[in-house]
Structures are given as C-alpha cells and as structure tokens.
Amino acid sequence: MSSSTPPEPEPGVIAGERRHLTNLAYRLLGSLTEAEDAVQESYARWYAMPRPQRAAIDSPGAWLTTVISRICLDVLGSARVRRERYVGEWVPEPLPDRTEWPGGPRSATDPADRVTIDDSVDMAFLVVLESMTPAERVAFILHDVFRYPFPEIARIVDRTPAACRQLAASARRRVAATAPPASPSPQQASVLREFKEAWQSSDIRTLVALLDPGATMVADGGGLVSAVRRTIEGGRDIAGYLMHIAGLSPGLTLLQRTVNGRPGLVAQRDGVTVTVAAFHLTEGRITRIWAVRNPEKLRPWTAPHP
Incomplete structure (x- = not known):
C-alpha cells in the first residue's frame, strides 16, 4: 500500500454495522430471513471491492446503508410478485423477546437478537407498511424511523429531496389512516x-x-x-x-x-x-x-x- 492510500477500516468496524443493517432491513422487508440475506449481500458487495477502493470510502457505515437500502428496494419490488403467488395470507415474520425464554438470552449471532424492539416493529405497523409502495416504505422508514435527512435519502433512492419528502408524507398518511391507537x-x-x-x-x-x-x-x-x-x-x-x-x-x-x-x-x-x-x-x-x-x-x- 502506498503512503498516499488511506488505511482500510478495521474488520471490526465493518462488522459493527451489522446490527444497524439488520434493524433497517427488517423494518424495510418485514422478514427476518430476507433481512439477513440483504445484510449478507451488502457485506459481499463491500468485500468484492478492491482494497484501495474500500480504503477510500470515508464512511463505510453510510456506504453499507446506501447499498442495503437499494437491495431492499429491489427485494420489495419483486416481493409484490412473489406474494401474489403466496398461498393464503402473507404476514410479517414475528419477533420474540429474548429475555422471556428459559435459560436466558439467545446466541449473539442470532439475527433476531440484533433487532431493537420498539414501536416501529409492532405488527400492526409492519402490516400498514405492506400497503405502501417500495419507494414510500424506504423513504418513510429512513426518515421517520432512522431520522435520515431527505437529501441523504434522495441519494440513496435516486430521487429528489422534494420527491422523497412527498413519499414519506404519503406513507405517514397511510399510517395515520389505518393504524388506530393501540391499548396500553x-x-x-x-x-x-x-x-x-x-x-x-x-x-x-x-x-x-x-x-x-x-x-x-x-x-x-x-x-x-x-x-x-x-x-x-x-x-x-x-x-x-x-x-x-x-x-x-x-x-x-x-x-x-x-x-x-x-x-x-x-x-x-x-x-x-x-x-x-x-x-x-x-x-x-x-x-x-x-x-x-x-x-x-x-x-x-x-x-x-x-
């Protein structure tokens, strides 16, 4: 490596993004299995790049977020076709609370243990997300759940910030119209x-x-x-x-x-x-x-x- 080439990020830094990526992908896809596949594909694309190209990336986390969002956008598009052929109703994959099982927490390598449980994984919320277009879902989750600014989302989904703002607003209206307040x-x-x-x-x-x-x-x-x-x-x-x-x-x-x-x-x-x-x-x-x-x-x- 020449002296002008920046050092490549440590493998641990890249691996440390896995929890964030799994959280994002599960909310985007409603499927833990598909989320883990998307995470694996994101890492495969990272390591497929030549070492100098990886070293030149200032923020590996931002790069991986962009890649996985685009992967999920593609998966959501094809999922609509697959779910039309699905036998019976399609319901998002349910997540357990690891603290409730005898014997204590599960293995730290379990994808289910990487998902942070909050209102954005509530089943009623995930079902509403299924009614959105892929672009609405990605813009809404990135902005309203993960607090990404619209200019950054625009670069991820290849649309203007104004278009992303409209997509998120449309998704927000769907949530308000179809998800009545839940009992405590x-x-x-x-x-x-x-x-x-x-x-x-x-x-x-x-x-x-x-x-x-x-x-x-x-x-x-x-x-x-x-x-x-x-x-x-x-x-x-x-x-x-x-x-x-x-x-x-x-x-x-x-x-x-x-x-x-x-x-x-x-x-x-x-x-x-x-x-x-x-x-x-x-x-x-x-x-x-x-x-x-x-x-x-x-x-x-x-x-x-x-």
Missing part, C-alpha cells in the same frame, strides 16, 4: 390473559366479549401447514373458528409471550412452537389478530435455547 401494553396483557383462559376452557361467550364486533383475523401458513386462507371477519365468527381449532388440536399449550414488542400468544405442541399470534387492541377490545403458522417464519421461536 399492560391492558393488552390483561385482556390476552382472559382470552387465553377462555380459549383453553372453551368459554365462547367470554371470547366474543373480548373481541370487537368488527374484529378481523388472518392466518399465515404459507401452504406448508394448515391455516385458514381467508380473512375471518367479526368477533363471533373468530370465536367460533377458535373453538373449532381447539377441538381439532388437543394438547396445545398456550403461553403469553411478547410478539414484536407487544403482548401476544404462542401455541406449542410438545414444547415446539407451532403458532405465534400478534394482537391489536383498541379501547380494551381485540380488533386484529395475526396468527403465523408458517414454520419458515417461526425459526427464531423454535431454535434451541441455552
């Missing part, structure tokens, strides 16, 4: 405790009382396991469906767990997680249920724990 977490935990007990005791009257009359429920099996393929609408119909499932699935254990930062429920059979359910409550009643049964989306919940 302690209240949600209390309601779900009653919900779990009513489901276990086949108390359909209590289930109906806990569900909003206009509640909806979707289940994601991905064609790999059985799951209802249509949205169930109405508290009474949801309660009836849950009673039907209870009759078909004796021996299930229901556990209260944190799902994407909010109280949720996990169903296990013989100690193995088979369903993760996220909930949205408004004014103390359940208005939305997202039940994920696709085993490919439950890997963070079924991996061995220490």
